[in-house]
Every structure is written in C-alpha cells, then in structure tokens.
Amino acid sequence: MTFTRYAIYFAPPATAEWAKFASSWLGWDIKAGTALVHPVIDGVDVAAVTEVPRNYGLHATIKPPFRLRDGQTVEALHDACAQVAASQPIVVQDGLTIARLGRFLALRPLGDEAALNALAAACVRELDSFRAPPAQSELDRRRASGLTAQQDANLVQWGYPYVMDTFRFHITLCGKLDRATLTTVEAALQSRLAPLLPQPFQINDLALVGEAEDGRFHLLHRYALSG
Secondary structure (H helix, E strand, C coil), X not given: CCEEEEEEEECCXXXXXXXXXXXXXXXXXXXXXXXXXXXXXXCECHHHXXXXXXXXXXXXXXXXXECECCCCXXXXXXXXXXXXXXXXXXXXXXXXXXEEEXXXXXXXXXXXXXXXXXXXXXXXXXXXXXXXXXXXXXHHHHHHCCCCHXXXXXXXXXXXXXXXXXXXXXXXXXXXXXXXXXXXXXXXXXXHCHHHCCCCEEECEEEEEEEECCCCEEEEEEEECCC
C-alpha cells in the first residue's frame, strides 16, 4: 500500500474495552484497516457526527501528519521512531475524561501533563528531519483560520501550529457540532463511554501511521517507550 503522509499517534490498545467502543463509534479500525459498524444510539446519527475524524481512526496526534522529505526513506523513519521511543519513558496520567473543545468532543487526560507534553515535543523535534516543508497553499490554509503569533511561528518552524507550547493532547470523538447536537452526543458518550475510561491512563508506546491514497490512516508499527 502506498502512503501519502505519515504521523506519530498515540493509538489506544485495541483490546481495551473503552478503545473497542470508541473505535466502533468512529467507524474505522486503524490496525486492521477496515470499517467498523457504529453503535446504535437513540437520537444520535453516529455516522454523521463522526464523519470528519473517521479517516484518522481512534488516536491522539503526537507528531502531526507530514509528507516525507526528499532523500528520506520509510525505513529510516522506522529506525528513527524506534530510537525516539527507546529514549522516552512511559507516561502515566490520572485518567481520561470527556471534554468539550470548542464545538467538538474529545478525550482529555487528567492530572499533570508535563511528561506527556515533553513526549510530544521530543517526537516533533527529533523526527523533524523527515518532514517535507509545507506548500505555500497549506500555509495559507492554516493561517486563514486565524493563528496567534506563537502558532504561526510553530507553523513556520515545525509545519503545524499546535505543537510545542500550544500542544494539547486530545482524542477526537466527533466533528464540529451545533450546540443542541453537541449536548445530545455528550450525554450519549457520558452514558456509554465514560464508565469504560481508564483510571489511571497510561501511554506505553508510540504508533507510526500512514495515510493511504483514500485519506484513511493505517497503523504501521508500535514502538515501546523504554527510556
């Protein structure tokens, strides 16, 4: 399979009950590379509210999607991912919670996020030599949404606005929704997903993923954190 972009994710363990539900909620299994049947929930069009994040699968972005720089190889990227993971310790948070981020819902970590932010920063920094510079059209598109000075500086240096000091770990659960739909979906997830969420929540590995030509992301390899 040919991949157009790569990224570093936190990909939840597929055997965890909360991850099984949340993956089916989104409708895409990044490990198997197959569509999943959505849960049936009264009053919620699950397929519609999850359409935007579905292609990415259940994940938290650690290093945002990037095109491979000329002269770099996927084999070298695998080696570099292994080296970064070997230098980073396992991250433990108090748990996960369902949170509103603007007009969408996501899972956010509980507790001090310093170690988690440090892990993400290391991945962005140490793997940056594999990232092709963004095209001017991509820069223009990012800036059209309105960026702070720090976000724009990140875009120029790292190819993405929301990294380093502006990084915020989150596992997206839906697209942007109107207020009434957001309230309905939040209530459904609080009932079905919240009781399954782990406490504590642990990140044991990094996942290298690739974006296929149809826009769907696939899990390529997991690298254990062992620093």
